[in-house]
Amino acid sequence: MIARNRLRSGPTEEEGDTVAWEKGKLRKEKDQADDIKKDKRAGRMKKLLNGPRALPLFGSLHLLASPGGPFEAFTRLARKYGDIYEIRLGVATCVVVSSYSLVKEVLITKGSHFGGRPDFLRFHQLFGGDRNNSLALCDWSDLQMKRRSLARSFCSPRRGSPQQEELSRVATLEASQFMSALTNEESQDVLRGERSLKPLLLGAVANMFTRYMCSTRFSYADQEFCKIVRTFDEIFWDINQGYAVDFLPWLRPFYAGHMKRLNNWATGIRTFILKRIIDRHRASLDSVNGVPRDFTDALLLHLESPGSGLSWEHIIFELEDFLGGHSAIGNLVMLILANSVVHSEVQSKIQAECDTVLAQPGRSRALVTLEDRADMPYTESVIWETLRISSSPIVPHVATQDTEIGGYNVAKDTVVFVNNYELNLGESYWGPGSREFRPERFLKYSVPEAAGDSGEKPKVRRPEHFVPFSTGKRTCIGQRLVQGFTFVLVTAIFSRFDISQASEDLASRLLPGCVAVPPDPFHLVLVPRAGKSDD
Numbered sequence: 016m017i018a019r020n021r022l023r024s025g026p027t028e029e030e031g032d033t034v035a036w037e038k039g040k041l042r043k044e045k046d047q048a049d050d051i052k053k054d055k056r057a058g059r060m061k062k063l064l065n066g067p068r069a070l071p072l073f074g075s076l077h078l079l080a081s082p083g084g085p086f087e088a089f090t091r092l093a094r095k096y097g098d099i100y101e102i103r104l105g106v107a108t109c110v111v112v113s114s115y116s117l118v119k120e121v122l123i124t125k126g127s128h129f130g131g132r133p134d135f136l137r138f139h140q141l142f143g144g145d146r147n148n149s150l151a152l153c154d155w156s157d158l159q160m161k162r163r164s165l166a167r168s169f170c171s172p173r174r175g176s177p178q179q180e181e182l183s184r185v186a187t188l189e190a191s192q193f194m195s196a197l198t199n200e201e202s203q204d205v206l207r208g209e210r211s212l213k214p215l216l217l218g219a220v221a222n223m224f225t226r227y228m229c230s231t232r233f234s235y236a237d238q239e240f241c242k243i244v245r246t247f248d249e250i251f252w253d254i255n256q257g258y259a260v261d262f263l264p265w266l267r268p269f270y271a272g273h274m275k276r277l278n279n280w281a282t283g284i285r286t287f288i289l290k291r292i293i294d295r296h297r298a299s300l301d302s303v304n305g306v307p308r309d310f311t312d313a314l315l316l317h318l319e320s321p322g323s324g325l326s327w328e329h330i331i332f333e334l335e336d337f338l339g340g341h342s343a344i345g346n347l348v349m350l351i352l353a354n355s356v357v358h359s360e361v362q363s364k365i366q367a368e369c370d371t372v373l374a375q376p377g378r379s380r381a382l383v384t385l386e387d388r389a390d391m392p393y394t395e396s397v398i399w400e401t402l403r404i405s406s407s408p409i410v411p412h413v414a415t416q417d418t419e420i421g422g423y424n425v426a427k428d429t430v431v432f433v434n435n436y437e438l439n440l441g442e443s444y445w446g447p448g449s450r451e452f453r454p455e456r457f458l459k460y461s462v463p464e465a466a467g468d469s470g471e472k473p474k475v476r477r478p479e480h481f482v483p484f485s486t487g488k489r490t491c492i493g494q495r496l497v498q499g500f501t502f503v504l505v506t507a508i509f510s511r512f513d514i515s516q517a518s519e520d521l522a523s524r525l526l527p528g529c530v531a532v533p534p535d536p537f538h539l540v541l542v543p544r545a546g547k548s549d550d
């Protein structure tokens with residue numbers, strides 16, 4: 016209710032504070048921009064960035080050891096050194112930007128100057144010894160542009176497109192099989208909270224991906240499939256962790272075992288994809304007469320077209336990259352479930368929306384579908400709020416030329432951290448209560464004064480500065496898949512089950528600044544809702 020009040024036009028005391036904060040912030044950013052313009056006109060370009068003093072060899076790595084994670088540490092340092100500062104981390108010179116105007120400059124206005132990625136050893140290990148094989152971890156290039164455009168229609172399907180319809184269809188089909196798997200004999204220990212829901216849930220998302228991208232699915236009991244799903248999840252967890260060796264490559268001998276493990280994981284995944292997916296597709300490719308059945312066909316057909324510019328390796332890595340996206344969604348759904356359990360009113364409100372939609376007259380489907388999304392603004396806002404509160408960091412960018420940010424010189428090869436922790440959680444952007452879990456902050460009523468009384472369905476609105484999928488030329492390609500599959504899974508689970516925590520410490524196990532939950536995470540108790548479990 017408090018959050019909803021914030022949307023009214025007559026400001027409350029709390030709103031007044033928020034407006035003042037936001038105005039102050041905007042004024043400060045405008046003053047900074049004016050200063051820079053004046054300095055430039057006077058030929059006095061600022062050259063030196065402020066920042067913490069660096070120790071020999073280690074730089075300021077020790078300053079990032081914070082209980083809230085490195086991005087909270089970046090925010091703490093921003094209070095001392097400003098919205099842009101320099102920090103040396105081991106061998107890397109880094110710049111941290113924390114205001115929306117500077118973030119836009121890095122990602123949009125000067126996006127072409129910051130298209131590189133850091134050269135971490137771990138990234139190479141995961142992609143056959145060369146991180147440029149990966150779509151997310153490579154430097155910007157013509158090849159990357161080609162790979163992104165090849166993926167666009169499948170991984171960013173437009174509303175109303177055949178791909179969007181297919182996405183919705185496979186999501187509902189798999190959600191239904193997931194519901195059956197959850198209630199069968201072998202899953203009773205999961206429902207009782209004795210075993211984690213995560214592996215089964217990840218299997219469901221992985222199947223949504225393989226159905227959609229490869230026109231195939233695997234049994235939840237298929238051991239090879241379960242192992243690959245687990246491996247993808249281990250990689251997702253690993254990639255979301257910071258390691259000293261990323262910045263101190265001379266530590267490599269101490270990480271030999273870890274690097275070997277990453278390599279083995281990657282090899283296992285590649286073997287599975289080749290044997291269980293690609294071989295079958297190649298065998299039937301002739302029958303499609305140049306019209307791709309799915310993303311896998313599109314990739315294989317592109318390989319055969321003259322002047323494709325893509326190698327066999329590129330195709331395999333691209334498919335692997337996108338299939339791996341299922342882990343991000345599985346982890347996000349786990350976080351949505353956990354947050355809705357910790358804040359039990361959230362669960363009830365999602366269930367109320369599911370029940371209303373499913374009770375519509377003439378309704379034949381037993382589950383909520385993607386087409387129902389417009390009727391379920393609260394549920395959608397829970398997805399955004401979970402992304403906001405977990406504040407998944409944006410993959411660091413790297414300057415590919417000598418350039419400047421905010422009038423400060425930035426040398427080629429500088430690593431740039433886009434500190435979205437502040438954009439997602441800062442009071443100056445969200446007002447008082449910015450760290451509380453309140454999905455209502457995304458709901459907007461046409462007549463705010465009547466919110467709650469008028470029966471009007473609010474619209475979901477995201478403020479411009481909220482960019483959980485980043486923005487600009489390297490923005491996340493998978494965001495429509497995230498929104499679609501997450502919505503269908505969350506509504507399937509909550510429409511059928513009441514969920515509670517298996518132990519009392521769930522809130523303390525949700526890590527800030529991280530959209531990944533450990534591969535062996537918290538357990539949940541799922542109780543079938545009376546009268547809601549028939550298919």
Ligand code: HEM
Nearest residue numbers: 150151337340343347407409410484485489490491492493
């Ligand atoms: C919780 C879910 C997800 C979140 C929060 C997320 C967020 C992000 C962010 C912040 C970036 C970095 C953009 C930048 O560097 O400016 C990114 C890149 C990327 N994401 Fe996602 N993502 C998610 C799921 C997915 C999924 C499901 C896929 C694929 C199916 C995917 C594919 C990619 C790719 C390929 C890139 C690299 C783009 C490039 O560098 O050109 N993501 N994502």
